[in-house]
Amino acid sequence: MSKSGSPPPPGIYVPAVLSFHSESEDIDWESYKKHILRLAEGGVTGILIQGSNGEAQHLSHSERSQTISFARKTLDSAGFKNILLIAGTGAQSARETKELCAEAKEAGAGWVLVLTPSTWAPAMGVDKILAFHREVSLVRRPVASSSPIPYMIYNFPVVTAGIDLDSDVVSALATHPNIVGTKLSCGNIGKIQRLSAEYDYRTTFATFAGKSDVFLHTLLSGGAGVIGALVNVAPKVHSKIYQLFLEYQQDPAKNADKLAEAFVLQKQVSAADWAVSKIGGVGGVKAIVAREFGYGDGTVRGPLLSVSLDKLVASDINTKEGKWWKAVQDVIKIEKSL
Template identity: 55%
Template sequence: MSVPPSGCYAPSVLFLQDNEDIDIPATKSHILRLAQGGVCGILVQGSNGEAQFLSHEERKQAIRLARDTLDENGFRDVLVIAGTGAQSTRETIKLCFDAKEAGASHVLVLTPSTWPPQMTADNIIQFHQQVADASPLPYMVYNFPVVTAGIDLDSDTIAALAKHPNIVGTKLSCGNIGKLQRLSSKFPSSEFAVFAGRSDFFAHGLLSGSAGTIAATVNILPKIHGSIFQLVEKGKISEAMDLQAKLGHGDWAVQKIGGIGGVKTIVSQNFGYGKNVVHKPLKSVAGDSLRGNSYYKTMLELIDLEKSI
C-alpha cells in the first residue's frame, strides 16, 4: 500500500459559521492557501479539525471539500488524509470506508480512550491491526496522549504495528524525539513514514530520519516549514536550525494563544478569511485579546517572514 511521501502536511482547521455549520468558502480558501504554500497533504479531521464534534455526514463533507478544492485548483497530487479515529473498532472501520468514499487517500487513527485501563499494549495492537485489516485505505497510527486520556504508545508498540502490510506510517504528537529516532532508524521512510506531530521538533526529526511533519502550526506558516525541509535536504543544517529556532518559539506561542481557537483567530486576522468560531465547549479566542500579547507579537514576526517567502 502507498506510503505518504516525505514533506510537510497541515492538520487543517475547519472554519465554521456562527451556528457551527461548516463555513465552505473560508475552508476552501484555507485549503487553497495551504496547497499554494507547498504542503504535501492536508489532514482533515486531525485533532485540529474538531472531528469529535462532527456527524458522520459532516466528516464526509469536510473530506470532499478538501479533495474538491485541491482538484479544482490543479493540486491533484496533494494528498487528503482523513482522521478516522473513534471509540469502537466497528465505528472506526466505518469511518475508514466513509473516508475512501469521500476522496481521502489515507487514514490516520487514534487509539480509543474511553476506558484507558482496558487499553493494554496487546489490546491496542489488536485494535489497530483489526481496523487496518478492514480499512480500504493505507493506514497511519496517530499517537497523541493529550487527546487519548494519557495513552502514549511506545516505540515497541508502534514498531509491532509497522509490520502490518496496510500500516504505512505514524504521526507522533507526543513530542518524543527519542521515540521518533528509534522508529525512523528501524524503518526506511519508503516503507513506514514517521512524522513529527509538532513543529517544535520538526528539524530535529528530519535530522533523526523522519519523513517530515504533520503539525498544527503548518496552518499558519506552511512556507516556513517547507523552507526548513528544503534546507535540511540541501545539507544547510545551520540555516535550517536557525529557522527552526524561530519556528519553535512560534509553535509555543500558538499553544499559549489558545490551540485550535488560537489558530483560527491568527489565520482570520492575518489572511483575510474565516471566523474564530469553534465547536462548544472548546474555547474561542477573541481577536481583541491578541492586542499587546507578547506571544502574538512572536507570531506576527513569523507571519511577516511567511508572506515574504
C-alpha cells in the first residue's frame, strides 16, 4: 500500500482545551500558552488543536488557523520543536473542510483529523461517508482543493449525531494514499483490535484510542496510542503508562512486572476518565485544570455550560459525586508526584 505521507508516530496525544475570558469569551492566549507548555513538559508526543475538547465548532474560521499557529510558535519558542501538531479540520461542507486542511498546513500542523459531517445525518450513508473523506483527502493540484498534509479519520458518534464508522468503513478508507490514521472516540476495543491487526501503525495506518480508559488495552492490541481528553489533566501519568508498556514490550518475560505496574495506573486512569465525563466533559476538564493547575477559569463557549466544582468537591465520599471527585484527585495526586 503506497502512501503519500506517514502516520503520526505512536504515543500520547492530547486534544488540548482552549481557554476563554469569562466576560468576552475571547481566547485567553496567556492561559492557552501555559496549558500547551504544561502538556509539552508532561511528555506528550503531540497536541491535537481543535479537537472536540478544543471547541473547534465554536471557533470562527480565522480563529481556527490562529490557534494552530499560536501553538506551533509557542512550542518552538520554548524548545519543543519535537512536539507534533494535529489539527482538527472537520466542517459541515466538503468545501470548507478542504479550506481548513490547506490552512492547517500553512499554520504549522503536520496532520489533519476530520469528523464526518452530520448536519444531514440521515443522508450520510456509507457511500456518502466514503466519498466525502476520499474527496477531501485526495492529493491533487491545486492543493487548496484537497488536504495537502496526511489525513486522519475522526470517529466520535456523540458529536456526529450518532454516525459511527465501523471497522469495515474505516478499513476501506485506510487504503487511500493520503489517509494515514484514525482516532476512535467510540471506545470500541474490538474495532481497535481489528484495525490494528490489519494495518501497521508505523508505516501505513495508525489506530489511536480516543478515550484514556482503553489506553493500555489499545497498546496491547497493537494500536498506536491515545488521543484522549484526560491527558489535559494528567499528561505525566499517561507518559508513565506508555513508558512502562515500552519496557514490557522489549522483553515481556523479563518485564512482566512493568505491565502489572502499568495496569495499576490504567485502573486509576479509567476511573478518572469516566468521572470527568460525568462531571461535565469539556467544561469539567477546563474546571479541573483551572482549579488544580492555576490557569484559565473554566469558561466554555455556548451552548456548552461552564462547570462549578464546589458542590462536587464538598460531596460525601460515599455518594457517586464524591467517588467521581476522588477518582480525579487520585490521578492528580500521582500526576503531581511525577
